[in-house]
Amino acid sequence: MVDLVPPSLDHLRVFLCVVEEGSFNAAARKLGRAISVVSYAIAQLEAQLDVRLFDREGSRRPHLTDAGIALVGEAHAISDTVDALLAKVRALRQGLEAELSLAVDVMMPGEALARLLREFQAMYPSVALRLHVEALGAVAALVLDGRADLAIGGPDILDLPEIERETVGAVELVPVAAPGHPLSTLERIPPGEARKHLQLVLTDRSPLTEGRDFSVFSPRTWRLADLGSKHMLLKEGIGWGSMPRHVVRHDLASGALVELTLPERPAMDYALVALWRKDTRPGPAGTWVLDKLPVLLAQCPR
Structure with missing residues:
Protein backbone atom coordinates (compact mmCIF):
# COMPACT_ATOMS: atom_id res chain seq x y z
CA MET A 1 0.00 0.00 0.00
CA ARG A 93 -2.30 41.02 15.79
CA GLN A 94 -4.08 44.12 14.57
CA GLY A 95 -6.40 44.66 17.53
CA LEU A 96 -9.08 47.30 17.10
CA GLU A 97 -9.46 48.55 13.53
CA ALA A 98 -8.24 52.07 12.80
CA GLU A 99 -10.95 52.35 10.13
CA LEU A 100 -14.03 50.32 9.17
CA SER A 101 -15.19 50.46 5.57
CA LEU A 102 -18.86 49.48 5.45
CA ALA A 103 -20.96 48.96 2.30
CA VAL A 104 -24.75 48.77 2.51
CA ASP A 105 -27.51 47.96 0.06
CA VAL A 106 -29.87 50.80 -0.87
CA MET A 107 -32.71 48.67 0.52
CA MET A 108 -31.29 48.99 4.06
CA PRO A 109 -33.79 50.80 6.32
CA GLY A 110 -32.44 54.27 7.01
CA GLU A 111 -33.71 54.19 10.58
CA ALA A 112 -31.73 51.04 11.39
CA LEU A 113 -28.61 52.38 9.66
CA ALA A 114 -28.80 55.71 11.51
CA ARG A 115 -29.16 53.98 14.89
CA LEU A 116 -26.32 51.61 14.04
CA LEU A 117 -23.94 54.44 13.15
CA ARG A 118 -24.95 56.53 16.17
CA GLU A 119 -24.28 53.64 18.55
CA PHE A 120 -21.10 52.74 16.64
CA GLN A 121 -19.75 56.26 17.18
CA ALA A 122 -20.43 56.02 20.89
CA MET A 123 -18.94 52.52 21.16
CA TYR A 124 -15.83 53.08 18.99
CA PRO A 125 -15.07 56.81 18.89
CA SER A 126 -11.50 56.21 17.70
CA VAL A 127 -12.51 54.11 14.65
CA ALA A 128 -12.97 56.08 11.44
CA LEU A 129 -15.91 54.95 9.32
CA ARG A 130 -16.15 54.89 5.55
CA LEU A 131 -19.69 54.26 4.29
CA HIS A 132 -20.63 53.13 0.76
CA VAL A 133 -24.25 52.84 -0.43
CA GLU A 134 -24.72 50.68 -3.52
CA ALA A 135 -27.24 48.34 -5.14
CA LEU A 136 -27.27 44.65 -6.02
CA GLY A 137 -23.89 43.22 -7.10
CA ALA A 138 -22.00 46.48 -6.54
CA VAL A 139 -22.20 45.83 -2.78
CA ALA A 140 -20.39 42.47 -2.99
CA ALA A 141 -17.93 43.90 -5.54
CA LEU A 142 -16.65 46.36 -2.94
CA VAL A 143 -15.87 43.46 -0.59
CA LEU A 144 -14.22 41.39 -3.33
CA ASP A 145 -12.03 44.34 -4.35
CA GLY A 146 -11.01 45.00 -0.75
CA ARG A 147 -12.64 48.44 -0.72
CA ALA A 148 -15.09 47.38 1.99
CA ASP A 149 -14.29 45.34 5.09
CA LEU A 150 -17.91 44.42 5.65
CA ALA A 151 -21.07 44.73 3.57
CA ILE A 152 -24.81 44.32 3.97
CA GLY A 153 -26.11 43.19 0.60
CA GLY A 154 -29.21 41.67 -0.92
CA PRO A 155 -30.21 38.07 -1.58
CA ASP A 156 -29.43 37.98 -5.29
CA ILE A 157 -25.64 37.78 -5.07
CA LEU A 158 -24.35 34.50 -6.43
CA ASP A 159 -22.42 32.34 -4.00
CA LEU A 160 -18.81 33.50 -4.27
CA PRO A 161 -16.08 31.20 -2.90
CA GLU A 162 -14.09 34.13 -1.52
CA ILE A 163 -16.95 35.50 0.58
CA GLU A 164 -18.71 34.45 3.77
CA ARG A 165 -22.44 35.19 4.11
CA GLU A 166 -24.72 35.60 7.12
CA THR A 167 -28.39 36.64 6.92
CA VAL A 168 -29.03 39.53 9.31
CA GLY A 169 -32.61 40.57 8.48
CA ALA A 170 -35.05 41.36 5.70
CA VAL A 171 -37.18 44.15 4.27
CA GLU A 172 -40.53 43.80 2.54
CA LEU A 173 -40.83 44.82 -1.13
CA VAL A 174 -44.22 45.87 -2.44
CA PRO A 175 -45.35 46.72 -6.01
CA VAL A 176 -46.68 50.28 -6.15
CA ALA A 177 -47.85 52.95 -8.57
CA ALA A 178 -49.27 56.48 -8.41
CA PRO A 179 -53.04 56.74 -7.83
CA GLY A 180 -53.58 57.96 -11.40
CA HIS A 181 -51.68 55.07 -12.98
CA PRO A 182 -53.90 52.68 -15.02
CA LEU A 183 -53.01 49.73 -12.78
CA SER A 184 -54.10 51.66 -9.67
CA THR A 185 -57.55 52.34 -11.09
CA LEU A 186 -58.39 48.65 -11.60
CA GLU A 187 -60.49 46.99 -8.91
CA ARG A 188 -58.83 43.69 -9.78
CA ILE A 189 -55.63 43.45 -11.84
CA PRO A 190 -55.95 40.50 -14.25
CA PRO A 191 -52.98 38.21 -14.94
CA GLY A 192 -50.67 39.69 -17.56
CA GLU A 193 -51.95 43.25 -17.21
CA ALA A 194 -48.74 44.50 -15.51
CA ARG A 195 -46.72 43.43 -18.57
CA LYS A 196 -48.57 46.03 -20.65
CA HIS A 197 -47.20 48.93 -18.61
CA LEU A 198 -43.77 50.50 -18.12
CA GLN A 199 -41.91 48.97 -15.17
CA LEU A 200 -39.23 50.92 -13.29
CA VAL A 201 -36.38 48.57 -12.39
CA LEU A 202 -33.36 49.07 -10.14
CA THR A 203 -30.28 48.22 -12.18
CA ASP A 204 -26.78 47.12 -11.25
CA ARG A 205 -23.49 48.98 -11.67
CA SER A 206 -21.46 45.81 -11.10
CA PRO A 207 -20.52 42.96 -13.50
CA LEU A 208 -21.29 40.43 -10.73
CA THR A 209 -24.99 40.46 -11.58
CA GLU A 210 -24.80 42.16 -14.96
CA GLY A 211 -27.51 40.97 -17.34
CA ARG A 212 -29.62 39.42 -14.59
CA ASP A 213 -33.13 40.67 -14.01
CA PHE A 214 -34.77 40.79 -10.58
CA SER A 215 -38.58 40.55 -10.48
CA VAL A 216 -38.98 42.03 -13.95
CA PHE A 217 -42.37 41.25 -15.55
CA SER A 218 -42.84 43.87 -18.24
CA PRO A 219 -40.96 43.92 -21.56
CA ARG A 220 -41.09 47.73 -21.27
CA THR A 221 -38.63 48.89 -18.62
CA TRP A 222 -36.67 51.90 -17.52
CA ARG A 223 -33.45 50.95 -15.71
CA LEU A 224 -32.46 53.20 -12.83
CA ALA A 225 -29.30 52.99 -10.71
CA ASP A 226 -30.72 55.13 -7.89
CA LEU A 227 -33.58 54.12 -5.58
CA GLY A 228 -34.43 57.77 -4.85
CA SER A 229 -34.93 58.51 -8.55
CA LYS A 230 -37.14 55.44 -8.89
CA HIS A 231 -39.23 56.61 -5.94
CA MET A 232 -39.65 60.07 -7.46
CA LEU A 233 -40.70 58.74 -10.88
CA LEU A 234 -43.20 56.34 -9.32
CA LYS A 235 -44.90 59.24 -7.50
CA GLU A 236 -44.99 61.15 -10.78
CA GLY A 237 -46.99 58.31 -12.33
CA ILE A 238 -44.19 57.23 -14.66
CA GLY A 239 -44.56 53.46 -14.57
CA TRP A 240 -44.94 51.01 -11.70
CA GLY A 241 -42.34 49.12 -9.69
CA SER A 242 -41.41 47.44 -6.41
CA MET A 243 -40.16 49.46 -3.45
CA PRO A 244 -39.20 48.68 0.15
CA ARG A 245 -42.30 49.13 2.29
CA HIS A 246 -40.40 51.26 4.81
CA VAL A 247 -39.51 53.73 2.04
CA VAL A 248 -43.10 54.16 0.76
CA ARG A 249 -45.01 53.68 4.05
CA HIS A 250 -45.95 57.38 4.32
CA ASP A 251 -46.81 57.56 0.62
CA LEU A 252 -49.18 54.62 0.99
CA ALA A 253 -50.76 56.18 4.07
CA SER A 254 -51.24 59.56 2.36
CA GLY A 255 -52.39 58.13 -0.96
CA ALA A 256 -49.39 59.43 -2.89
CA LEU A 257 -48.79 55.80 -3.93
CA VAL A 258 -51.05 52.76 -4.14
CA GLU A 259 -50.02 49.21 -3.33
CA LEU A 260 -50.76 46.95 -6.30
CA THR A 261 -52.17 43.47 -5.86
CA LEU A 262 -50.47 41.72 -8.77
CA PRO A 263 -51.41 38.07 -9.36
CA GLU A 264 -47.88 37.39 -10.65
CA ARG A 265 -45.99 39.12 -7.89
CA PRO A 266 -47.21 39.53 -4.31
CA ALA A 267 -45.25 41.43 -1.69
CA MET A 268 -42.01 39.61 -0.88
CA ASP A 269 -39.15 39.63 1.59
CA TYR A 270 -35.78 40.97 0.42
CA ALA A 271 -33.15 39.33 2.61
CA LEU A 272 -30.27 41.42 3.93
CA VAL A 273 -27.03 39.45 4.06
CA ALA A 274 -23.75 40.36 5.76
CA LEU A 275 -20.74 39.74 3.50
CA TRP A 276 -17.02 39.66 4.24
CA ARG A 277 -13.95 38.02 2.76
CA LYS A 278 -13.05 34.61 4.18
CA ASP A 279 -9.39 35.59 4.45
CA THR A 280 -10.14 38.84 6.33
CA ARG A 281 -12.43 38.21 9.26
CA PRO A 282 -14.01 41.39 10.71
CA GLY A 283 -12.15 42.86 13.68
CA PRO A 284 -13.76 43.92 16.99
CA ALA A 285 -15.64 46.89 15.49
CA GLY A 286 -16.85 44.89 12.47
CA THR A 287 -17.92 42.01 14.71
CA TRP A 288 -19.89 44.45 16.86
CA VAL A 289 -21.74 45.62 13.72
CA LEU A 290 -22.53 42.00 12.82
CA ASP A 291 -23.96 41.37 16.29
CA LYS A 292 -25.87 44.66 16.60
CA LEU A 293 -27.45 44.97 13.17
CA PRO A 294 -29.89 42.01 13.38
CA VAL A 295 -31.26 43.45 16.64
CA LEU A 296 -31.81 46.89 15.11
CA LEU A 297 -33.38 45.49 11.94
CA ALA A 298 -35.77 43.36 13.98
CA GLN A 299 -36.94 46.52 15.80
CA CYS A 300 -37.67 48.40 12.56
CA PRO A 301 -41.10 48.15 10.94
CA ARG A 302 -40.65 46.46 7.59
Whole structure:
Protein backbone atom coordinates (compact mmCIF):
# COMPACT_ATOMS: atom_id res chain seq x y z
CA MET A 1 0.00 0.00 0.00
CA VAL A 2 1.37 3.42 -1.02
CA ASP A 3 2.21 5.78 1.84
CA LEU A 4 0.18 8.95 1.44
CA VAL A 5 1.93 12.30 1.57
CA PRO A 6 0.09 15.24 3.17
CA PRO A 7 -0.86 17.59 0.30
CA SER A 8 0.19 21.22 0.26
CA LEU A 9 -2.45 23.89 0.81
CA ASP A 10 -1.44 25.55 -2.46
CA HIS A 11 -2.10 22.37 -4.44
CA LEU A 12 -5.51 21.99 -2.80
CA ARG A 13 -6.43 25.55 -3.73
CA VAL A 14 -5.30 25.00 -7.31
CA PHE A 15 -7.53 21.91 -7.38
CA LEU A 16 -10.51 23.92 -6.08
CA CYS A 17 -9.86 26.68 -8.60
CA VAL A 18 -9.92 24.19 -11.50
CA VAL A 19 -13.21 22.79 -10.17
CA GLU A 20 -14.76 26.25 -9.83
CA GLU A 21 -13.49 27.62 -13.15
CA GLY A 22 -14.14 24.44 -15.14
CA SER A 23 -10.78 24.12 -16.89
CA PHE A 24 -7.03 24.29 -16.35
CA ASN A 25 -6.81 27.30 -18.68
CA ALA A 26 -9.45 29.29 -16.79
CA ALA A 27 -7.86 28.39 -13.45
CA ALA A 28 -4.45 29.52 -14.71
CA ARG A 29 -5.93 32.86 -15.79
CA LYS A 30 -7.65 33.41 -12.46
CA LEU A 31 -4.55 32.46 -10.45
CA GLY A 32 -2.22 34.42 -12.71
CA ARG A 33 -0.04 31.36 -13.35
CA ALA A 34 1.11 29.42 -16.39
CA ILE A 35 -1.08 26.46 -17.33
CA SER A 36 1.96 24.19 -16.91
CA VAL A 37 2.17 25.27 -13.25
CA VAL A 38 -1.50 24.42 -12.73
CA SER A 39 -1.08 21.03 -14.44
CA TYR A 40 2.00 20.28 -12.32
CA ALA A 41 0.14 21.16 -9.10
CA ILE A 42 -2.72 18.80 -9.98
CA ALA A 43 -0.29 16.03 -10.93
CA GLN A 44 1.57 16.48 -7.64
CA LEU A 45 -1.69 16.41 -5.67
CA GLU A 46 -2.79 13.22 -7.41
CA ALA A 47 0.59 11.63 -6.65
CA GLN A 48 0.47 12.71 -3.00
CA LEU A 49 -3.07 11.36 -2.49
CA ASP A 50 -2.60 8.35 -4.81
CA VAL A 51 -5.93 9.06 -6.55
CA ARG A 52 -6.92 10.36 -9.95
CA LEU A 53 -8.86 13.60 -9.50
CA PHE A 54 -9.72 14.49 -13.10
CA ASP A 55 -10.57 12.48 -16.20
CA ARG A 56 -8.69 14.34 -18.94
CA GLU A 57 -9.22 11.90 -21.81
CA GLY A 58 -11.61 12.48 -24.69
CA SER A 59 -12.45 16.07 -23.74
CA ARG A 60 -10.77 19.45 -23.69
CA ARG A 61 -12.46 20.15 -20.35
CA PRO A 62 -11.40 18.04 -17.36
CA HIS A 63 -14.15 16.13 -15.56
CA LEU A 64 -13.97 15.16 -11.92
CA THR A 65 -13.59 11.47 -11.23
CA ASP A 66 -15.66 9.84 -8.48
CA ALA A 67 -12.70 10.29 -6.15
CA GLY A 68 -12.37 13.93 -7.16
CA ILE A 69 -16.07 14.55 -6.46
CA ALA A 70 -15.73 12.89 -3.05
CA LEU A 71 -12.74 15.07 -2.09
CA VAL A 72 -14.05 18.50 -3.17
CA GLY A 73 -15.91 19.05 0.10
CA GLU A 74 -12.90 18.06 2.20
CA ALA A 75 -10.64 20.35 0.20
CA HIS A 76 -13.06 23.25 0.73
CA ALA A 77 -13.19 22.53 4.45
CA ILE A 78 -9.38 22.54 4.75
CA SER A 79 -9.04 25.76 2.73
CA ASP A 80 -11.78 27.52 4.72
CA THR A 81 -10.29 26.39 8.05
CA VAL A 82 -6.87 27.77 7.14
CA ASP A 83 -8.47 31.04 5.95
CA ALA A 84 -10.33 31.35 9.24
CA LEU A 85 -7.14 30.63 11.20
CA LEU A 86 -5.14 33.26 9.33
CA ALA A 87 -7.98 35.79 9.58
CA LYS A 88 -8.19 35.28 13.33
CA VAL A 89 -4.42 35.67 13.72
CA ARG A 90 -4.52 38.91 11.72
CA ALA A 91 -7.36 40.20 13.89
CA LEU A 92 -5.45 39.31 17.07
CA ARG A 93 -2.30 41.02 15.79
CA GLN A 94 -4.08 44.12 14.57
CA GLY A 95 -6.40 44.66 17.53
CA LEU A 96 -9.08 47.30 17.10
CA GLU A 97 -9.46 48.55 13.53
CA ALA A 98 -8.24 52.07 12.80
CA GLU A 99 -10.95 52.35 10.13
CA LEU A 100 -14.03 50.32 9.17
CA SER A 101 -15.19 50.46 5.57
CA LEU A 102 -18.86 49.48 5.45
CA ALA A 103 -20.96 48.96 2.30
CA VAL A 104 -24.75 48.77 2.51
CA ASP A 105 -27.51 47.96 0.06
CA VAL A 106 -29.87 50.80 -0.87
CA MET A 107 -32.71 48.67 0.52
CA MET A 108 -31.29 48.99 4.06
CA PRO A 109 -33.79 50.80 6.32
CA GLY A 110 -32.44 54.27 7.01
CA GLU A 111 -33.71 54.19 10.58
CA ALA A 112 -31.73 51.04 11.39
CA LEU A 113 -28.61 52.38 9.66
CA ALA A 114 -28.80 55.71 11.51
CA ARG A 115 -29.16 53.98 14.89
CA LEU A 116 -26.32 51.61 14.04
CA LEU A 117 -23.94 54.44 13.15
CA ARG A 118 -24.95 56.53 16.17
CA GLU A 119 -24.28 53.64 18.55
CA PHE A 120 -21.10 52.74 16.64
CA GLN A 121 -19.75 56.26 17.18
CA ALA A 122 -20.43 56.02 20.89
CA MET A 123 -18.94 52.52 21.16
CA TYR A 124 -15.83 53.08 18.99
CA PRO A 125 -15.07 56.81 18.89
CA SER A 126 -11.50 56.21 17.70
CA VAL A 127 -12.51 54.11 14.65
CA ALA A 128 -12.97 56.08 11.44
CA LEU A 129 -15.91 54.95 9.32
CA ARG A 130 -16.15 54.89 5.55
CA LEU A 131 -19.69 54.26 4.29
CA HIS A 132 -20.63 53.13 0.76
CA VAL A 133 -24.25 52.84 -0.43
CA GLU A 134 -24.72 50.68 -3.52
CA ALA A 135 -27.24 48.34 -5.14
CA LEU A 136 -27.27 44.65 -6.02
CA GLY A 137 -23.89 43.22 -7.10
CA ALA A 138 -22.00 46.48 -6.54
CA VAL A 139 -22.20 45.83 -2.78
CA ALA A 140 -20.39 42.47 -2.99
CA ALA A 141 -17.93 43.90 -5.54
CA LEU A 142 -16.65 46.36 -2.94
CA VAL A 143 -15.87 43.46 -0.59
CA LEU A 144 -14.22 41.39 -3.33
CA ASP A 145 -12.03 44.34 -4.35
CA GLY A 146 -11.01 45.00 -0.75
CA ARG A 147 -12.64 48.44 -0.72
CA ALA A 148 -15.09 47.38 1.99
CA ASP A 149 -14.29 45.34 5.09
CA LEU A 150 -17.91 44.42 5.65
CA ALA A 151 -21.07 44.73 3.57
CA ILE A 152 -24.81 44.32 3.97
CA GLY A 153 -26.11 43.19 0.60
CA GLY A 154 -29.21 41.67 -0.92
CA PRO A 155 -30.21 38.07 -1.58
CA ASP A 156 -29.43 37.98 -5.29
CA ILE A 157 -25.64 37.78 -5.07
CA LEU A 158 -24.35 34.50 -6.43
CA ASP A 159 -22.42 32.34 -4.00
CA LEU A 160 -18.81 33.50 -4.27
CA PRO A 161 -16.08 31.20 -2.90
CA GLU A 162 -14.09 34.13 -1.52
CA ILE A 163 -16.95 35.50 0.58
CA GLU A 164 -18.71 34.45 3.77
CA ARG A 165 -22.44 35.19 4.11
CA GLU A 166 -24.72 35.60 7.12
CA THR A 167 -28.39 36.64 6.92
CA VAL A 168 -29.03 39.53 9.31
CA GLY A 169 -32.61 40.57 8.48
CA ALA A 170 -35.05 41.36 5.70
CA VAL A 171 -37.18 44.15 4.27
CA GLU A 172 -40.53 43.80 2.54
CA LEU A 173 -40.83 44.82 -1.13
CA VAL A 174 -44.22 45.87 -2.44
CA PRO A 175 -45.35 46.72 -6.01
CA VAL A 176 -46.68 50.28 -6.15
CA ALA A 177 -47.85 52.95 -8.57
CA ALA A 178 -49.27 56.48 -8.41
CA PRO A 179 -53.04 56.74 -7.83
CA GLY A 180 -53.58 57.96 -11.40
CA HIS A 181 -51.68 55.07 -12.98
CA PRO A 182 -53.90 52.68 -15.02
CA LEU A 183 -53.01 49.73 -12.78
CA SER A 184 -54.10 51.66 -9.67
CA THR A 185 -57.55 52.34 -11.09
CA LEU A 186 -58.39 48.65 -11.60
CA GLU A 187 -60.49 46.99 -8.91
CA ARG A 188 -58.83 43.69 -9.78
CA ILE A 189 -55.63 43.45 -11.84
CA PRO A 190 -55.95 40.50 -14.25
CA PRO A 191 -52.98 38.21 -14.94
CA GLY A 192 -50.67 39.69 -17.56
CA GLU A 193 -51.95 43.25 -17.21
CA ALA A 194 -48.74 44.50 -15.51
CA ARG A 195 -46.72 43.43 -18.57
CA LYS A 196 -48.57 46.03 -20.65
CA HIS A 197 -47.20 48.93 -18.61
CA LEU A 198 -43.77 50.50 -18.12
CA GLN A 199 -41.91 48.97 -15.17
CA LEU A 200 -39.23 50.92 -13.29
CA VAL A 201 -36.38 48.57 -12.39
CA LEU A 202 -33.36 49.07 -10.14
CA THR A 203 -30.28 48.22 -12.18
CA ASP A 204 -26.78 47.12 -11.25
CA ARG A 205 -23.49 48.98 -11.67
CA SER A 206 -21.46 45.81 -11.10
CA PRO A 207 -20.52 42.96 -13.50
CA LEU A 208 -21.29 40.43 -10.73
CA THR A 209 -24.99 40.46 -11.58
CA GLU A 210 -24.80 42.16 -14.96
CA GLY A 211 -27.51 40.97 -17.34
CA ARG A 212 -29.62 39.42 -14.59
CA ASP A 213 -33.13 40.67 -14.01
CA PHE A 214 -34.77 40.79 -10.58
CA SER A 215 -38.58 40.55 -10.48
CA VAL A 216 -38.98 42.03 -13.95
CA PHE A 217 -42.37 41.25 -15.55
CA SER A 218 -42.84 43.87 -18.24
CA PRO A 219 -40.96 43.92 -21.56
CA ARG A 220 -41.09 47.73 -21.27
CA THR A 221 -38.63 48.89 -18.62
CA TRP A 222 -36.67 51.90 -17.52
CA ARG A 223 -33.45 50.95 -15.71
CA LEU A 224 -32.46 53.20 -12.83
CA ALA A 225 -29.30 52.99 -10.71
CA ASP A 226 -30.72 55.13 -7.89
CA LEU A 227 -33.58 54.12 -5.58
CA GLY A 228 -34.43 57.77 -4.85
CA SER A 229 -34.93 58.51 -8.55
CA LYS A 230 -37.14 55.44 -8.89
CA HIS A 231 -39.23 56.61 -5.94
CA MET A 232 -39.65 60.07 -7.46
CA LEU A 233 -40.70 58.74 -10.88
CA LEU A 234 -43.20 56.34 -9.32
CA LYS A 235 -44.90 59.24 -7.50
CA GLU A 236 -44.99 61.15 -10.78
CA GLY A 237 -46.99 58.31 -12.33
CA ILE A 238 -44.19 57.23 -14.66
CA GLY A 239 -44.56 53.46 -14.57
CA TRP A 240 -44.94 51.01 -11.70
CA GLY A 241 -42.34 49.12 -9.69
CA SER A 242 -41.41 47.44 -6.41
CA MET A 243 -40.16 49.46 -3.45
CA PRO A 244 -39.20 48.68 0.15
CA ARG A 245 -42.30 49.13 2.29
CA HIS A 246 -40.40 51.26 4.81
CA VAL A 247 -39.51 53.73 2.04
CA VAL A 248 -43.10 54.16 0.76
CA ARG A 249 -45.01 53.68 4.05
CA HIS A 250 -45.95 57.38 4.32
CA ASP A 251 -46.81 57.56 0.62
CA LEU A 252 -49.18 54.62 0.99
CA ALA A 253 -50.76 56.18 4.07
CA SER A 254 -51.24 59.56 2.36
CA GLY A 255 -52.39 58.13 -0.96
CA ALA A 256 -49.39 59.43 -2.89
CA LEU A 257 -48.79 55.80 -3.93
CA VAL A 258 -51.05 52.76 -4.14
CA GLU A 259 -50.02 49.21 -3.33
CA LEU A 260 -50.76 46.95 -6.30
CA THR A 261 -52.17 43.47 -5.86
CA LEU A 262 -50.47 41.72 -8.77
CA PRO A 263 -51.41 38.07 -9.36
CA GLU A 264 -47.88 37.39 -10.65
CA ARG A 265 -45.99 39.12 -7.89
CA PRO A 266 -47.21 39.53 -4.31
CA ALA A 267 -45.25 41.43 -1.69
CA MET A 268 -42.01 39.61 -0.88
CA ASP A 269 -39.15 39.63 1.59
CA TYR A 270 -35.78 40.97 0.42
CA ALA A 271 -33.15 39.33 2.61
CA LEU A 272 -30.27 41.42 3.93
CA VAL A 273 -27.03 39.45 4.06
CA ALA A 274 -23.75 40.36 5.76
CA LEU A 275 -20.74 39.74 3.50
CA TRP A 276 -17.02 39.66 4.24
CA ARG A 277 -13.95 38.02 2.76
CA LYS A 278 -13.05 34.61 4.18
CA ASP A 279 -9.39 35.59 4.45
CA THR A 280 -10.14 38.84 6.33
CA ARG A 281 -12.43 38.21 9.26
CA PRO A 282 -14.01 41.39 10.71
CA GLY A 283 -12.15 42.86 13.68
CA PRO A 284 -13.76 43.92 16.99
CA ALA A 285 -15.64 46.89 15.49
CA GLY A 286 -16.85 44.89 12.47
CA THR A 287 -17.92 42.01 14.71
CA TRP A 288 -19.89 44.45 16.86
CA VAL A 289 -21.74 45.62 13.72
CA LEU A 290 -22.53 42.00 12.82
CA ASP A 291 -23.96 41.37 16.29
CA LYS A 292 -25.87 44.66 16.60
CA LEU A 293 -27.45 44.97 13.17
CA PRO A 294 -29.89 42.01 13.38
CA VAL A 295 -31.26 43.45 16.64
CA LEU A 296 -31.81 46.89 15.11
CA LEU A 297 -33.38 45.49 11.94
CA ALA A 298 -35.77 43.36 13.98
CA GLN A 299 -36.94 46.52 15.80
CA CYS A 300 -37.67 48.40 12.56
CA PRO A 301 -41.10 48.15 10.94
CA ARG A 302 -40.65 46.46 7.59
